[in-house]
Amino acid sequence: MKKLLLSIVIVFGMSNLNAQSFGLKAGVDFASLKSKVESFSVSVSETGFYIGAFADIGVSESFSFQPEVLYVSIDELDQIHIPLMAKFPVTEKLNILAGPALGLLLDSGDGIKSFNYGIEAGAAYDITEKFFIEARYNLGLANLLEDAPNDPSLKMSGFFIGAGYKL
Incomplete structure (x- = not known):
């Protein structure tokens, strides 16, 4: 956990040097948990919300890096995303946005790992110079079950829809 927090500080510390903009964002998260045992699988869906901050670091005219820290609340699965x-x-x-995503489950129960990871992709549309809307999908890749080999598995994914404001 200390390494994760240090990574967040380093990413946002570096982004302070070259950031073109910082901002805030919030929206709705449609999360799903997929449990799989052998050939049998079950999915459960929950709706929650997210709120957080981001930095937009210009690398070139055709590419920028956007690290984010979000608090995601989904019933009993709150996480730092x-x-x-x-x-x-x-x-x-x-x-168009794409990249890896890390997560720290804040209230994982017995037998559930607290570290999550996946890949995320989506799009953002600038309504004005400061205000934008976005939609993304996060595909969870981590098996959240403790001490589980390949089978059984528990993975968390989510579809995010929200809006943001560039400061």
Whole structure:
């Protein structure tokens, strides 16, 4: 956990040097937990919310790096979600985002790992210079079950829809 917090501080510390903008964002998360045992699988869906901050670090005219720290609340699965997104402009107002995402489950129970990871992709549309909307999908890759070999598995994914404001 100390390494994860240190990584967050380093990412946002470095982004302070070259950041073109910082901002805040919030929205709805449609999460799903998929449990699989042998050939049998069950999915459970929950709706929650997210709120957090981001930095937009310009690397070139056609690419920027957007690290984020989000608090995601989904029933009993609250987590700190850390997407590390590559941002590519498609048009002046439309951007494609993709990258890895890390997560720290805050209230994992017995037999559940607290560290989550996956890949995330989506799009953001600038309504004004400061205000944007976004939609993303996070595909959970981590098996959240403690001491489980390949089978059984428990994975968490989510679809995010929200809005943000660049400070």
